Amino acid sequence: MGRVLENNSKNLLKGMNIPIPEFRIASTPQEAELAAAELKKPVVVKALIPTGKRGKAGAVRFANSPEQAKEEAAKILGMVVSYYRVEKVLVEEKLEIVQELYLSVAMDCNKKRIVVIASPRGGVDIEEINSQHPESIVKHYVDPLLGLPNFRCKEICGDLGLTGNVLKSAIGVLKKVFDAFVKYDCTILEINPLAITTKGDLVAASSLMSIDDAALSRHGNILDMVVVGSERVWHPMTELEKRAVAVNEADPYRGTARYTEIDGGDIGFMCGGGGGSLMVFDTLLSYGGKPANYTEWGGNPPEEKIYGLTKVVLSKNGVKGLLVDANITNNTQVDVVAKGIIRVIRDMKIDTTKFPVVIRLAGVNDAMAKGIFEGNNIEYYGENATMAEAAKVIVERIKRG
Secondary structure (H helix, E strand, C coil), X not given: CEEECHHHHHHHHHHCCCCCCCEEEECCHHHHHHHHHHHCCCEEEEECCCCCCCCCCCCEEEECCHHHHHHHHHHHCCCEECCXXXXXXXXXXXXXXXXXXXXXXXXXXXXXXEEEEEECCCCCCHHHHHHHCHHHCEXXXXXXXXXXXXXXXXXXXXXXXXCHHHHHHHHHHHHHHHHHHHHCCEEEEEEEXXXXXXXXXXXXXXXXXXXXXXXXXXXXXXXXHEECCHHHCCCCCCHHHHHHHHHXXXXXXXCEEEEEECCCCCEEEEEECHHHHHHHHHHHHHCCCCECEEEEEECCCCHHHHHHHXXXXXXXXXXXXXXXXXXXXCCCCHHHHHXXXXXXXXXXXXXXXXXXXXXXXXXXXXXXXXXXXXXXXXXXXXXXXXXXXXXXXXXXHHXXX
């Protein structure tokens, strides 16, 4: 899934005729001062990063003048919030708010349905609302055939205790938020808070949006707004992680390739399938090994995808050996995996007499894979060894130097 920064998500909301605050983007305290001067009103200065809980981290501040906006921006820029370094801030008009609502449309992966979640207690995390005031949460699962008709929007907004013109406005906003969720193939679209101002207007004061990577081919106009693969990691993606995403997206419908970089490790690690890879990763640690990454492929990836993923794994500085460890597979052709790996070893001119490479694979075309690896001086195990045993071998080889 791909995250969308708040300035971009708000622009998309504005395109759906959903009211948003006027804002500017600033990269320096001086730019923040100029932005506040242009807005000619009190402002909110927010860290522009793809993560929540900014307020609790001190990365959301208020300013009543351009000079104060400069001071607050200087405090936020350079901060690290949830592993993200703040390089830009959002400077937007401060709303006069009488009530904050919570509104989100999301994909419930367990029920495989779209769910609308709303609460009259906005402005805080939904987890906090759920733990302290669960009775205030309104939840509605959307019928995939009916969508979200106006009468359902009225029921949901009515359950929030809204009346009169505010109720009428909320119905319209909810309908447009749902339409935006569907139009942009979102996995989540959260407005928190949806502010009711002193004038009785509803404004999307803050927004969070993530879009399904697999649907981006339908949205060429917003490709530059989406950080592809960003929901798979808990930190800003490294250059190697970005390369792995590019490898996967180059042929997104034939198998999967995922890579997460880990500091301080020296074992390049690849595995087929998520369950097996987690087990082997823990096994490496139990033997005293230090994985340099967590990498898996799934489905039936082509040789080019295995080649690209292996090259990413072996490009990390400090890697002293490679473990490719997978269980018996009936969909991934083992010889295809072998050909991709061998191409990288040859292209990168890796001396396997000094750089240990341990392979444990089994499944379709296992005999062909064995011939490919053993013909290139690579230690190969099939069903004659367990995945854990192969993990122990690579740790021993690297410890021996």
